[in-house]
Amino acid sequence: MVRHVCIVALAAAGCGRTPTFFSHDDAGGDGSSGALEMSTSTGELNCEDSPQVCVAELTLRRAVDILFVVDNSGSMGGEQGALARSFGTFVNVLEAQQVGANYRIGVTTTEGDGGIRATSCRSRLDDFESMGLFGDYDERQRGCLDHCFIDSIGLAQPWVEKSNGQTNLPNGISMAQALQCIGPQGISGWGFEAPLEAMRRTVVDDTDGFLRNDALLAVIFVTDEADCSAPVENISWMSTEQGMPFWTTPDRVSSGSCWKAGVQCSGGPGVFEDCIAVDKSRTGNITTNPNDSVLYPVERYIDTLTTLAAQKQAQGGQSEVLIAVLAGVPLDHPETGNLVYADSPDEQFNQEYGIGPGCGLGTETLDDPPGIPPVRLREFAEAFASQTRNLFSICADDYGVALQNIAGAIGEVNARACVGGCVRDLRYDQPGLQHNCTLVETFADATPDRPVEPCLLTELGWEFPSPQIDVCYRALTDPSAATPEATDDMSAQCVTLRSNLELLIQRRDGIPVPAGTAVQVSCGLEAPVGVTCDEL
Secondary structure (H helix, E strand, C coil), rough: CCCCCCCCCCCCCCCCCCCCCEEEEEEECCCCCEEEEEEEECCCCCCCHHHHHHHHEEEEEEEEEEEECCCCCCCHHHHHHEEEEHHHHHHHCCCCCCCCCCCEEEEEECCCCCCCCCCHHHHHHHHHHHEEEEEEECCHHHHHHHCCCCCCCCCCCCCEEEEECEEEECCCCCCCHHHHHHHHCCCCCCCCCCCCHHHHHHHHHHCCCCCCCCCCEEEECCCCCCCCCCCCHHHHCCCCCCCHHHHHHHHCCCCCHHHHHEEEEEEEEECCEEEEEEEEECCCCCCCCCHCCCCHHHHHHHHHHHHHHHHHHHCCCCEEEEEEEECCCCHHHHHHCCCCCEEEHHHHHHHHCCCCCCCCCCCCCCEECCCCCCHHHHHHHHCCCCCCCCCCCEEEEEEEHHHHHHHHHHHHHEEEECCCCCCCCCCCCCCCCCCEEEEEEECCCCCCCCCCCCCCCCEEEEECCCCCCCCEEEEEEEECCCCCCCCCCCCCCHHHCCCCCCEEEEEEECCCCCCEEEEEEEEEEECCCCCCHHHH
C-alpha cells in the first residue's frame, strides 16, 4: 500500500534474455562467495584446443541458502505475525532426514535496496509503527511482541545457519526462536513494494558472502501486494501529473498505478479470464524495448538467477533454484491451481489497488488488502518451477502448511541438477540423448566412494537396479513433454536455464543419508561450459 512519500534508490541495469556473467570474488574455502559484480564473459575457448573446458562438473550436496523477502509495508503486521508463528514447522521439516540440515536463512524486505539483517524485532519496535493515508498503525504487539521473546540475538553474520548439527546461534536460543524474532520486518517500509528488485539486489550485491557456490538457492516471497520493481526515476515520474495515465485513483498515484503499469487482463469487466505481466512505456502502451518499460521487465530477474546459476555451476557448484510465493492466491491453490482475477464490489478498493483481492474477496478494506494477485511474481516463479506448485495463500491464518511444503520441496530440488551447457550426445543414430555423464556418491566419513548407477526404466516408470542398491539417477531429456512418457520430462527451471539434460537422484525411502553425503557429477559437453545447444 502507498503510505509513504519517501523513495528508496533502485539500481538501474540493462535487461535482456541473454545474460552477462557475474564475477565472483570467492571468500574462501567454506563454500561461500563474496560480492557479485556484473562483467562480460569473454574468450574463444574450444573443446579441441582446451578439452578441460568442455566438461561440466558439479556437486549435489544437501545444502541450501534460503532468502525470505518479506513485505514491510503498513498492511503486513498480521501476516508477519502468522509467518513468525509458522517458523517452527518450517525448521522441523527442513531438518528432517530427507531434507538435510545444512542451511542458511537470511531475511530482507521489499524496499528494493537489498541487504539482509538478523536482528531481533524487539530491538527495532519503531519499525512496527507507521502513519498512512488511512490512519496510524501500531503493530508492535501483533507483529513482534506476541512471538519474539529475545531482545538481542548477537550474530556475527546477518543470517542464521546450521551445518553438521552446529548453529551460529548463542547458547540457549533455538532456530525457531531466532527466526520468530528475525522474520518480522516491521510495517514502516516503502509503499511501492519491490520484492523482485530486493531479491536481485541481495544476490547481486552479496557483500556479506551469504550465497555459497555449492548450495541450492531458495527464495521465498511474502507479500500482500503487486510487485512494483522499477527505476526510482519512474516511480517519481508516476507520482507527478505526467504519470496520470497510470493513475487509478482520481487525484494521486497509488498501488493501482503499479498494477496498471505491469499487468494486462483479458475478459471482464468484473471477473477476468486471465492476467499477465506486460511491459508498458510512459505512453501507457505495451513496449518491446525493456529500456522503455516503466517497471523493470520480469525477464530482468529471470536473467539474474539464470546468470547466477550458470556462474555457480561453472565453479562446480549447485545451480538449482527454488522459488516460492506467499501472496494473493486462493487458499486451495496448491491443490486446484485456481487463481482469482476479479474486481472488488468496493469501487474505491479497485481504484486504490487496480483490482480486487486474489484471496479473501469480500473482506477487503482500503487499509488492509487481503492479497492482491501476484501476477509478476507468479510468472517469475513459474520460470523456475519444480514438480510441485510454488504459490501459497497469504490469506491463511497459519503459514505452517505452506512452509512445510516449501521445506519439503527444497529437499526434492536438492536431488536435481540442471547440467550447464550442451551435454554431448554419444549416439546421434539413436533417439534421445545418449550422455556420457558419470555420477559418484561421496561420504564425509571413511566410507569408500561408490558410483551411482542409472535407474532402470520400466513400462510403469522406473525402479532401482537391484534390491541392494538404495540410490540411482534418472536422466531427464524432454524439455517440452514431447514424448508420451512423463518419466523423462525436464523441470521448468532446467528449461529456463536451457539445459539439455537434467539429472535426478532417487533414494530409497527410509534409508538414512549420512551427513556430508554428496554426489559428484561429471558430463562431457559439445562446447565449453555455459554454451547451450541452441547457441551451437
